[in-house]
Amino acid sequence: MDTILELRNITKSFGKTEVLKDISIQIGKGEFLTLLGPSGCGKTTILRIIAGLEEPDGGRVFLNGVDVTEAEPNKRDVNTVFQNYALFPHMNVEDNIAYGLRIRKTDKKEIAARVAQALELVQLSGYNKRYPHELSGGQKQRVAIARAIVNNPKVLLLDEPLGALDLQLRRQMQMELKRLQKRLGITFVYITHDQEEAINMSDRIAVMRDGVFEQIGTPAQVYDLPKTSYVAEFVGNANLIHGRTIEIKDGVASIEAAGGLVKATVRDKQPVPGMEVTLAVRSENIKLYTCSSQTGIKCRLKEISFAGGMQKIFLQLEDGTEVVSSSLGMNLAFEPNSELYMSFDANHGVLVDL
Amino acid sequence: MKNRTKLPNIYLAFLIILMYLPVAVVIAYSFNASRQSSVWGGFSFSWYKELFSDRSLIEALKNSLIIGVLSSGIAGVIGTLGAVGMAKAALKSKGIIEYISTLPIMIPEIILGMVFMAYFSLMKLPFGMVTLVIGHASFCIPYVFMMVKARLAGIDKSLVEAARDLGASETKVFLDITLPLISPAIISGMLLAFAMSLDDVVISIFITGPRTNTLPIKIYTQLKTGVTPKINALCTMMLLCTLVLVVLANFIGRKKPVKD
Ligand SMILES: Nc1ncnc2c1ncn2[C@@H]1O[C@H](COP(=O)(O)OP(=O)(O)OP(=O)(O)O)[C@@H](O)[C@H]1O
Numbered sequence: 368m369d370t371i372l373e374l375r376n377i378t379k380s381f382g383k384t385e386v387l388k389d390i391s392i393q394i395g396k397g398e399f400l401t402l403l404g405p406s407g408c409g410k411t412t413i414l415r416i417i418a419g420l421e422e423p424d425g426g427r428v429f430l431n432g433v434d435v436t437e438a439e440p441n442k443r444d445v446n447t448v449f450q451n452y453a454l455f456p457h458m459n460v461e462d463n464i465a466y467g468l469r470i471r472k473t474d475k476k477e478i479a480a481r482v483a484q485a486l487e488l489v490q491l492s493g494y495n496k497r498y499p500h501e502l503s504g505g506q507k508q509r510v511a512i513a514r515a516i517v518n519n520p521k522v523l524l525l526d527e528p529l530g531a532l533d534l535q536l537r538r539q540m541q542m543e544l545k546r547l548q549k550r551l552g553i554t555f556v557y558i559t560h561d562q563e564e565a566i567n568m569s570d571r572i573a574v575m576r577d578g579v580f581e582q583i584g585t586p587a588q589v590y591d592l593p594k595t596s597y598v599a600e601f602v603g604n605a606n607l608i609h610g611r612t613i614e615i616k617d618g619v620a621s622i623e624a625a626g627g628l629v630k631a632t633v634r635d636k637q638p639v640p641g642m643e644v645t646l647a648v649r650s651e652n653i654k655l656y657t658c659s660s661q662t663g664i665k666c667r668l669k670e671i672s673f674a675g676g677m678q679k680i681f682l683q684l685e686d687g688t689e690v691v692s693s694s695l696g697m698n699l700a701f702e703p704n705s706e707l708y709m710s711f712d713a714n715h716g717v718l719v720d721l
Numbered sequence: 722m723k724n725r726t727k728l729p730n731i732y733l734a735f736l737i738i739l740m741y742l743p744v745a746v747v748i749a750y751s752f753n754a755s756r757q758s759s760v761w762g763g764f765s766f767s768w769y770k771e772l773f774s775d776r777s778l779i780e781a782l783k784n785s786l787i788i789g790v791l792s793s794g795i796a797g798v799i800g801t802l803g804a805v806g807m808a809k810a811a812l813k814s815k816g817i818i819e820y821i822s823t824l825p826i827m828i829p830e831i832i833l834g835m836v837f838m839a840y841f842s843l844m845k846l847p848f849g850m851v852t853l854v855i856g857h858a859s860f861c862i863p864y865v866f867m868m869v870k871a872r873l874a875g876i877d878k879s880l881v882e883a884a885r886d887l888g889a890s891e892t893k894v895f896l897d898i899t900l901p902l903i904s905p906a907i908i909s910g911m912l913l914a915f916a917m918s919l920d921d922v923v924i925s926i927f928i929t930g931p932r933t934n935t936l937p938i939k940i941y942t943q944l945k946t947g948v949t950p951k952i953n954a955l956c957t958m959m960l961l962c963t964l965v966l967v968v969l970a971n972f973i974g975r976k977k978p979v980k981d
């Protein structure tokens with residue numbers, strides 16, 4: 368895979384707060400990379416540095432192999448969909464979208480054709496002459512997408528481009544964007560704090576926390592094999608169970624947790640026996656029994672809730688740890704406050720923070 | 722509404738008695754056929770006729786208009802450049818510069834007038850149209866500066882960034898984005914400047930030449946030789962012009978949305 372965009376050891380502070388701490392990543396041609404992280408972790412700041420709207424304190428930015436760290440924003444073949452849309456209030460929708468093309472002195476007929484195409488893509492055909500203040504939040508957002516995408520840049524930076532849309536339109540736009548990205552081969556750097564969106568759309572996800580990348584990997588990697596407890600919780604909504612390694616045999620670690628024994632497959636990093644470890648397991652992989660078996664942890668059922676076709680059972684371990692088990696459909700075999708045993712397959716248990 | 726206070730009514734009464742009643746009286750008397758202001762001699766346009774046949778008055782009006790147009794134009798350019806430049810500058814002294822830019826508004830006109838006179842004679846400038854235009858432009862700049870500055874502050878910084886991101890150079894951003902968004906403020910600032918210039922007496926008296934009369938100066942000197950109702954007609958005309966300008970300035974200043 369050819370690298371089109373590279374960030375090398377980027378650091379950035381605003382005043383005394385370190386917003387980005389040594390960010391490095393290589394992004395391939397035509398890749399869909401998502402920056403996923405909670406509010407304030409520095410996602411927008413990364414995009415602004417790529418676009419040239421913010422200068423990093425340290426580190427370099429390479430675009431197509433060329434060091435553009437000091438290049439002006441208008442000299443970079445990169446376009447941005449801004450988080451707050453930033454539509455020009457004195458121009459109508461059409462002029463907003465055509466702005467980039469006009470600067471590039473594109474032929475008039477071609478501009479008209481491409482603007483129409485872009486409007487169709489964001490399902491706003493016929494809105495050409497409207498002014499931004501005559502549009503709803505979601506419509507503005509779609510105009511912002513059209514205005515950036517119409518230029519067909521090498522890299523498109525999208526800062527929560529679907530944040531203001533309702534669920535249905537959001538799904539549609541996700542598919543449209545993904546299809547377009549595939550067809551035109553544009554590299555997307557995409558910000559969201561919706562895990563589902565990240566998992567559905569991305570080739571790779573970079574999970575951020577407080578200005579660092581916690582883990583970069585394919586959706587399957589960050590979802591199924593989180594490296595840290597933070598990624599496990601943030602991306603997979605996983606449960607964390609603390610315990611001590613007893614032995615490692617045939618690539619499986621036996622771990623003593625409060626109330627019983629569990630097993631977890633050992634992957635690239637090996638724990639040593641006797642070591643305190645944290646284990647992540649997603650709620651849908653937890654099975655519940657009324658009696659003890661060989662592996663399994665004693666727990667107490669606290670509460671049952673039912674939403675969206677999923678039953679969630681809230682459990683508490685002996686050391687107070689809260690664990691959630693979920694399953695499709697309803698299962699009324701368990702009573703509140705009853706004592707249960709939970710277990711899971713060894714390959715569903717992931718040792719994190721090693 | 723309970724607990725009504727009489728304060729607004731009292732304020733309104735003062736405003737009407739002190740400001741608008743005299744104006745109304747002047748307007749009424751400009752249509753008075755009688756020469757004596759104490760007597761109402763019936764409705765007539767005769768003072769307006771006399772007004773427009775007075776050569777020296779027309780000359781003074783012409784001067785005032787020329788000075789107004791030139792000085793508000795100059796103030797428009799300098800005030801705008803100043804405000805735009807200051808918005809971009811990252812100077813430590815920015816606050817001070819902005820403060821001293823608007824300070825002249827608070828300096829008493831009589832002091833400004835004397836200062837200008839002293840300075841122009843030091844520079845050996847011939848007193849007349851030139852000094853009037855320079856003087857008026859100077860005291861008009863702060864008005865344009867303030868209005869443009871306020872408008873600039875209201876413009877979302879990400880608009881400029883978006884334009885840059887779409888490939889526009891700094892100059893292009895200024896022409897395509899900033900200028901259209903601040904133009905209402907520039908125009909209303911200039912209209913205000915024009916109105917200020919048109920009715921200035923104090924400063925003008927200090928910096929005018931022996932043979933140059935502006936309209937307000939003309940009115941002032943005629944007052945000394947006794948009020949004829951012609952002056953009432955002139956005042957009414959000027960009032961009307963100023964009113965139109967100020968209303969226009971306010972209207973243009975509010976029209977277009979800066980934020981969407
Ligand atoms: N111009 C600035 N001056 C000072 N602090 C800033 C500035 N821009 C961003 N920050 C701070 O940097 C941190 C990261 O901001 P950033 O906008 O990158 O967050 P984000 O991950 O995009 O968050 P969100 O999901 O809420 O948009 C925040 O704590 C923010 O307060």
Ligand SMILES: [Mg+2]
Pocket residue numbers: 410411412450526
């Ligand atoms: Mg952000």
